[in-house]
Amino acid sequence: MISVLVVDDSATVRRIVTTALETDPGVAVVGQAVDGEHALDLAQELAPDAVVLDIEMPVLDGLAALRRLRAANPRLPVIMFSTLTERGAMKTLEALSLGASDYVTKPTGTDSLSASVREIADQLVPKIRALVGTARSLDSGGQPVPPPPLARPSPAVAPQVLMVGCSTGGPDALASLVSELPFNLRVPVVVVQHMPPVFTAMFASRLDRVSALSVSEAVDGEPLRAGHVYVAPGDRHLSLHRVEDRVLARIDAGPPENFCRPSVDVLFRSGAHVYGPAALGVVLTGMGHDGTAGARAVQTTGGTVLAQDQASSVVWGMPGAVVAAGLAHEVLALDKIAARLVELVRG
Structure with a gap:
């Protein structure tokens, strides 16, 4: 089972993200935080396998929370939850440069509740599974897969x-x-x-x-x-x-x-x-x-x-x-x- 902490100041968004994640029987939302400070407390208490982190929040925003999460656990998968706007893009790219594992974009306000749940599930669940799988492999000391024989050692001509x-x-x-x-x-x-x-x-x-x-x-x-x-x-x-x-x-x-x-x-x-x-x-x-x-x-x-x-x-x-x-x-x-x-x- 993959445990996830959901962080967003909107109760509606937390509910939608939780519903989307739990469409996968192998994923469980073990906590919901309302701001960055709350997220840091719950992350320490619950030790989730992954965190879904909003960017714009009161008290402590997503970028500040990300810095502290990364300092405490460099391998913890953290996925930013971003708006599809210029400001959202700018903040998301900053988060990626600070060590966020990946991001998903929030559905538009015109989507129905069921459509929003499906869209978030389609984006978020595969990313969480892939990132947590990688983190678990590293934490267990898994060895890199040896490559098969390579096609050839060098190109025939210089690339153009x-x-x-x-x-x-x-x-x-x-x-x-x-x-x-x-x-x-x-x-x-x-x-x-x-x-x-x-x-x-x-x-x-x-x-x-x-x-x-x-x-x-x-x-x-x-x-x-x-x-x-x-x-x-x-x-x-x-x-x-x-x-x-x-x-x-x-x-x-x-x-x-x-x-x-x-x-x-x-x-x-x-x-x-x-x-x-x-x-x-x-x-x-x-x-x-x-x-x-x-x-x-x-x-x-x-x-x-x-x-x-x-x-x-x-x-x-x-x-x-x-x-x-x-x-x-x-x-x-x-x-x-x-x-x-x-x-x-x-x-």
């Missing part, structure tokens, strides 16, 4: 594009990665991070502040330039298309793949088609298996695939699926990936 896909734990991993890439990188970098609208534009701005490269949300029809990072807009696929001697970004609202839009598979598949053996895909931390089919396309056309290792991933779902399928040419700790990318680009 870097494509990066991630989900849970991705914002922090991407910030670490792009901050280590040099200003004179000779190729474009294209990123799919599973994120809703509003969040992605702010996330791109946050990455731009920590990177020597220019970072922006991708715009439909813009040509890719070396030394620039393009982030897929929320709720839109990002794919690459060649027009004469230029490669252009295409943004569309095609059907979700792997329940995701944007989808890593869409990006990787298009990049493999455009660049062939000069395509390089990187799969970072995340839930699910988005990126596996795309990695297979990259490998089939002679490109290169790198995957983040289990020990440095918040959730080893996406990279783990790529590794298990034998599609990763190298499996690296997060702090080793940027240097390896630079090495490969420079041939």
Whole structure:
């Protein structure tokens, strides 16, 4: 059984979140806190497996409570409960930088009660299960899964594009990665991070502040330039298309793949088609298996695939699926990936 502490100053929200979580018979809400101070007391008393934490609260807000929860228990999964607004996005991204494990967005006020419960359950339950599973494995001294034989040791040609896909734990991993890439990188970098609208534009701005490269949300029809990072807009696929001697970004609202839009598979598949053996895909931390089919396309056309290792991933779902399928040419700790990318680009 997974025990969860729900923290929100609204009694209605606490009731809806509790109902949503307990649609899963393997999850039990063991406590409800009305503010950050109350949450700290209950977390110490109840020792929950995970915390769902509102951001805007009286007495002690979610960010301050998060800092203290993290100081007391660095591995405790904490999922922020955020509004789908610019302010909510800004606060959520700050929470992720402070060590929040992930976030979910609150339903709009126009949703019915039953629709709100379903939406929260669909977002929250899988994330709690994945994060708690990872935390329990680490706490029990579980050993990382050894990878199967790698596809091949090195690419046949120097990459002309870097494509990066991630989900849970991705914002922090991407910030670490792009901050280590040099200003004179000779190729474009294209990123799919599973994120809703509003969040992605702010996330791109946050990455731009920590990177020597220019970072922006991708715009439909813009040509890719070396030394620039393009982030897929929320709720839109990002794919690459060649027009004469230029490669252009295409943004569309095609059907979700792997329940995701944007989808890593869409990006990787298009990049493999455009660049062939000069395509390089990187799969970072995340839930699910988005990126596996795309990695297979990259490998089939002679490109290169790198995957983040289990020990440095918040959730080893996406990279783990790529590794298990034998599609990763190298499996690296997060702090080793940027240097390896630079090495490969420079041939």
